[in-house]
């Protein structure tokens with residue numbers, strides 16, 4: 605009879621909502637209070653309770669942050685919502701090691717992935733269940749929930765990528781996703797585009 609000699613008692617798994625579970629899985633919640641300065645409408649942002657969860661992240665971290673050669677496997681749930689005229693979104697970042705890339709894939713919900721190059725040129729991809737997204741190196745990435753339910757997506761990135769939030773805090777993205785009359789509207793620094 606086959607014996608499961610190598611089976612650990614507490615294996616890694618992916619739950620029904622797509623989140624990793626098991627040993628070495630960490631979780632972090634980001635509240636609206638922690639997103640000060642992210643949304644254009646400061647007054648609308650201030651009217652939202654600071655302890656309301658904007659998004660939660662779970663990730664499997666088998667090696668220490670910064671270890672070359674490893675991978676992190678993550679999952680994000682971005683709750684639906686609007687702040688002023690803007691859809692709920694993640695803080696967004698460049699990787700600290702600029703050349704490192706990342707995969708995102710959409711599990712549920714609908715949104716836009718904003719991709720901004722170092723010269724601030726902006727493009728975006730639609731996120732919908734089954735969509736797969738390659739975030740190249742040297743590209744800031746932010747996810748916007750343009751739907752009415754949670755947007756859930758998976759992610760995989762190098763364990764030495766690191767996160768540079770400061771550049772985005774200082775300069776922002778070169779476009780914002782607004783609630784338009786016929787759906788989401790991307791307003792870039794150079795003009796509005798649907």
Ligand code: PAN
Pocket residue numbers: 634661678679680694695696697706745746759761765767
């Ligand atoms: C993702 C993001 C996650 C939350 O795991 O970290 O979606 O977004 P912020 O980090 O911008 O708050 C990822 O891109 N990791 O590299």
Ligand code: ZN
Pocket residue numbers: 697699706745761
């Ligand atoms: Zn990233």
